[in-house]
Amino acid sequence: MATENIPYKIYLTEEEMPKAWYNLRSAMKNKPAPLLNPGTHQPMKAEELAPVFCDELIKQELDNDTEYFPIPEEILNFYKMYRPSPLVRAYCLEKELGTPAKIYYKFEGNNTSGSHKLNSAIAQAYYAKKQGLKGVTTETGAGQWGTAFSMACSYFKLDCKVFMVKVSYEQKPFRREVMRTYGADVTPSPSMTTNIGKKILADHPGTTGSLGCAISEAVEVATSTPGYRYVLGSVLNQVLLHQSIIGLETQAALDKYGIKPDIVIGCAGGGSNLGGLIAPFMRDKINGKLDCRIVAVEPASCPSLTRGKYAYDFCDTGMVCPLAKMYTLGSGFIPAPNHAGGLRYHGMSSVLSQLYDDGLMEATSVPQVKVFEAAEQFARVEGILPAPESSHAIRVAIDEALKCKETGEEKTIVFGLTGTGYFDLVAYQKFHDGLMEDYIPTDEELKVGLDKLPVID
Amino acid sequence: MATENIPYKIYLTEEEMPKAWYNLRSAMKNKPAPLLNPGTHQPMKAEELAPVFCDELIKQELDNDTEYFPIPEEILNFYKMYRPSPLVRAYCLEKELGTPAKIYYKFEGNNTSGSHKLNSAIAQAYYAKKQGLKGVTTETGAGQWGTAFSMACSYFKLDCKVFMVKVSYEQKPFRREVMRTYGADVTPSPSMTTNIGKKILADHPGTTGSLGCAISEAVEVATSTPGYRYVLGSVLNQVLLHQSIIGLETQAALDKYGIKPDIVIGCAGGGSNLGGLIAPFMRDKINGKLDCRIVAVEPASCPSLTRGKYAYDFCDTGMVCPLAKMYTLGSGFIPAPNHAGGLRYHGMSSVLSQLYDDGLMEATSVPQVKVFEAAEQFARVEGILPAPESSHAIRVAIDEALKCKETGEEKTIVFGLTGTGYFDLVAYQKFHDGLMEDYIPTDEELKVGLDKLPVID
Numbered sequence: 001m002a003t004e005n006i007p008y009k010i011y012l013t014e015e016e017m018p019k020a021w022y023n024l025r026s027a028m029k030n031k032p033a034p035l036l037n038p039g040t041h042q043p044m045k046a047e048e049l050a051p052v053f054c055d056e057l058i059k060q061e062l063d064n065d066t067e068y069f070p071i072p073e074e075i076l077n078f079y080k081m082y083r084p085s086p087l088v089r090a091y092c093l094e095k096e097l098g099t100p101a102k103i104y105y106k107f108e109g110n111n112t113s114g115s116h117k118l119n120s121a122i123a124q125a126y127y128a129k130k131q132g133l134k135g136v137t138t139e140t141g142a143g144q145w146g147t148a149f150s151m152a153c154s155y156f157k158l159d160c161k162v163f164m165v166k167v168s169y170e171q172k173p174f175r176r177e178v179m180r181t182y183g184a185d186v187t188p189s190p191s192m193t194t195n196i197g198k199k200i201l202a203d204h205p206g207t208t209g210s211l212g213c214a215i216s217e218a219v220e221v222a223t224s225t226p227g228y229r230y231v232l233g234s235v236l237n238q239v240l241l242h243q244s245i246i247g248l249e250t251q252a253a254l255d256k257y258g259i260k261p262d263i264v265i266g267c268a269g270g271g272s273n274l275g276g277l278i279a280p281f282m283r284d285k286i287n288g289k290l291d292c293r294i295v296a297v298e299p300a301s302c303p304s305l306t307r308g309k310y311a312y313d314f315c316d317t318g319m320v321c322p323l324a325k326m327y328t329l330g331s332g333f334i335p336a337p338n339h340a341g342g343l344r345y346h347g348m349s350s351v352l353s354q355l356y357d358d359g360l361m362e363a364t365s366v367p368q369v370k371v372f373e374a375a376e377q378f379a380r381v382e383g384i385l386p387a388p389e390s391s392h393a394i395r396v397a398i399d400e401a402l403k404c405k406e407t408g409e410e411k412t413i414v415f416g417l418t419g420t421g422y423f424d425l426v427a428y429q430k431f432h433d434g435l436m437e438d439y440i441p442t443d444e445e446l447k448v449g450l451d452k453l454p455v456i457d
Numbered sequence: 458m459a460t461e462n463i464p465y466k467i468y469l470t471e472e473e474m475p476k477a478w479y480n481l482r483s484a485m486k487n488k489p490a491p492l493l494n495p496g497t498h499q500p501m502k503a504e505e506l507a508p509v510f511c512d513e514l515i516k517q518e519l520d521n522d523t524e525y526f527p528i529p530e531e532i533l534n535f536y537k538m539y540r541p542s543p544l545v546r547a548y549c550l551e552k553e554l555g556t557p558a559k560i561y562y563k564f565e566g567n568n569t570s571g572s573h574k575l576n577s578a579i580a581q582a583y584y585a586k587k588q589g590l591k592g593v594t595t596e597t598g599a600g601q602w603g604t605a606f607s608m609a610c611s612y613f614k615l616d617c618k619v620f621m622v623k624v625s626y627e628q629k630p631f632r633r634e635v636m637r638t639y640g641a642d643v644t645p646s647p648s649m650t651t652n653i654g655k656k657i658l659a660d661h662p663g664t665t666g667s668l669g670c671a672i673s674e675a676v677e678v679a680t681s682t683p684g685y686r687y688v689l690g691s692v693l694n695q696v697l698l699h700q701s702i703i704g705l706e707t708q709a710a711l712d713k714y715g716i717k718p719d720i721v722i723g724c725a726g727g728g729s730n731l732g733g734l735i736a737p738f739m740r741d742k743i744n745g746k747l748d749c750r751i752v753a754v755e756p757a758s759c760p761s762l763t764r765g766k767y768a769y770d771f772c773d774t775g776m777v778c779p780l781a782k783m784y785t786l787g788s789g790f791i792p793a794p795n796h797a798g799g800l801r802y803h804g805m806s807s808v809l810s811q812l813y814d815d816g817l818m819e820a821t822s823v824p825q826v827k828v829f830e831a832a833e834q835f836a837r838v839e840g841i842l843p844a845p846e847s848s849h850a851i852r853v854a855i856d857e858a859l860k861c862k863e864t865g866e867e868k869t870i871v872f873g874l875t876g877t878g879y880f881d882l883v884a885y886q887k888f889h890d891g892l893m894e895d896y897i898p899t900d901e902e903l904k905v906g907l908d909k910l911p912v913i914d
Contacts, residue, residue, distance in 0.1 A: 007472065078840075081466075081549065091534075155838065167707060174879070425635065429634045
């Protein structure tokens with residue numbers, strides 16, 4: 001089937017692996033808006049962020065100009081255990097669809113965390129260790145980030161405290177167990193171990209928690225425990241910087257065969273995977289060197305780009321974090337129980353929000369039953385069991401390939417396959433049993449969150 | 458850390474992938490004993506096996522002489538979706554142990570079935586399709602084989618009926634769900650859909666089933682349904698033949714850097730992974746071209762090589778299958794509930810049994826708590842969450858590396874990492890909670906099964 005001599009999987013050698021992360025902000029004409037202090041509404045300074053985040057990560061967060069950040073050797077060595085990740089030519093899917101399109105996917109699921117999250121987790125753990133910290137706190141919802149960060153801390157022998165949204169802690173005991181294997185201390189949130197946890201439990205007895213609450217607890221522990229800081233797995237500029245390894249490898253692999261993508265597609269929750277995948281392609285697009293569409297895919301149940309407002313908002317439900325300018329549904333928006341837990345975030349990375357606002361990126365939303373149909377179709381021919389999050393990108397890639405079938409165009413479609421679905425089989429079961437429902441918020445439902453956005457002068 | 462210029466992962470290119478399976482039986486001076494008809498005690502002929510197995514697979518099963526079987530192009534194309542698998546230099550584990558030994562592992566877990574089982578599943582499904590069959594039946598215990606075979610049938614659009622041991626069906630709903638994703642029909646065994654299932658349920662109401670029972674039901678459906686045959690995921694010669702791809706790739710990767718192994722280690726249940734991993738190394742050892750130790754690792758709870766008898770025995774508890782000469786604990790032996798479900802088999806492949814009897818292979822057994830200690834140590838530094846089965850090989854590889862630390866020897870240790878532990882987190886949880894127990898049968902307990910071996914003239 002490998003007609004054009006393009007292998008099923010394009011691997012880079014270790015020598016061909018990128019040695020630096022690419023900072024997409026350096027190419028942007030309109031820079032992403034700065035984080036604001038929630039009290040003063042002034043841009044956050046490094047010293048204000050220092051009690052919460054690691055020093056080196058703050059530098060990366062605030063630097064809109066430096067093009068490349070060299071990847072420290074210790075991180076490169078860790079990357080070599082699971083990277084370079086393969087860029088796969090989806091010959092079997094193309095054949096199944098009968099499309100003239102050429103479909104490629106960058107597969108980030110070949111590591112125990114099961115997703116791309118490890119790329120940033122190992123970087124953040126490294127800088128924490130380098131700063132001489134004793135430990136780090138974080139939160140996790142679906143569990144991919146928590147797993148990845150536990151692995152990273154285990155590697156650098158850092159204490160790791162994970163606040164896991166209680167409903168996930170109870171529904172996904174296996175995720176919790178993987179984190180324990182890596183030595184992490186996993187606490188269901190809200191908990192009685194923090195002041196904010198106690199307050200929430202007093203106000204809302206029996207609550208099953210939320211990401212916003214878990215963030216608040218993790219931040220409280222980080223700022224009140226000597227030698228600790230807090231880390232986050234998406235949304236922030238630093239995370240997109242680390243994730244640029246995905247896009248850099250993808251472009252290097254395509255370049256080996258002289259291939260230019262016509263469409264680059266990725267799922268988008270907070271934006272970490274998409275921001276990383278598109279980084280070099282978006283740079284070339286901004287610089288007029290590449291003519292390609294870049295498409296963000298979000299769940300219809302949580303449509304921040306397609307139905308949100310571009311405005312300053314709180315990053316967390318608890319409103320303790322800085323304000324970020326982003327496409328948002330409002331920090332009070334509670335997404336319906338979509339099974340792609342990693343995409344249930346009310347806002348979107350400031351970088352991606354700005355690119356979307358500038359018309360450099362498209363966005364579309366898809367309902368979850370259609371997403372699982374694509375996931376199953378993909379699994380049956382390509383072998384890999386995709387995560388529900390990743391399957392949003394599969395859905396749109398298949399739809400674009402089917403359009404090519406109608407028009408006869410031989411477009412090159414590249415999408416990010418961010419992870420595997422081994423821990424999402426409750427969702428697959430619902431799908432198989434015909435019990436999965438689509439949740440599409442009405443305009444009235446969205447209005448609740450959008451009307452409560454903070455007013456910034 | 459990559460001192461000697463050996464990369465963390467040695468990948469072969471698609472062109473360097475083996476194009477033929479290697480038949481280790483062709484190198485054996487003492488051939489494995491033939492399967493016997495359980496009624497006549499005469500060697501099974503192809504025509505006697507034809508109602509149960511696919512024709513081409515029977516040829517492979519009975520052929521002790523042909524050295525290489527070309528891999529059909531359709532199978533090679535499927536292999537290319539997840540193979541060649543990486544041979545990983547365990548730099549981080551070496552450093553953690555402080556050993557001068559050089560440790561390599563061949564990682565077979567990078568596919569959705571989560572193990573090496575897919576290598577034979579796709580071959581067996583291919584030959585079934587080529588024979589014009591409508592569907593295939595099989596059984597599964599731990600679920601790795603069932604998953605792999607469901608994937609293979611989905612790819613070739615064959616009907617797939619899996620009888621899953623009832624206790625696993627209930628305890629591992631996610632395994633079942635993956636199989637459903639690939640379109641398989643999964644039935645808990647014993648079931649009311651077969652005569653033998655009804656009989657067993659009448660005789661033993663409330664039984665949670667066994668592998669032997671599931672085999673019997675799968676064989677009954679295969680032989681009573683037009684256009685169906687039955688397939689098996691281990692023990693048989695044909696399976697070891699297909700799994701030789703593991704060893705061939707391993708040797709080709711080592712050859713690239715002029716490396717000769719001093720010790721090759723693999724876990725052994727029915728023998729499919731070990732027989733495949735060692736195939737080319739054992740050939741070279743038999744031919745005097747390689748001086749290396751080859752070590753089979755089995756669970757202390759099910760020690761067929763180390764404490765069994767070398768004798769003809771039934772392959773299944775139901776005693777409906779042919780008799781095979783093997784190291785066995787007796788088909789009536791019920792292993793204690795070890796968490797490495799894939800190693801809970803009373804016998805051992807005839808090929809491996811003969812090699813062990815000839816003194817060409819060593820065997821050792823390890824208790825499961827020690828196995829999980831090795832699994833966790835490995836996971837924390839190498840990142841991969843190993844399956845309990847695979848972790849038996851990790852345990853012995855670590856022990857051998859620690860011996861090298863004492864003696865200062867720079868031995869090259871190669872072991873098979875057969876799969877991932879995503880579906881084994883109940884076991885990991887028991888281990889973390891200190892609730893895991895070792896099961897080592899007493900001589901009296903073993904006597905029960907060994908005394909009931911069939912008497913063959």
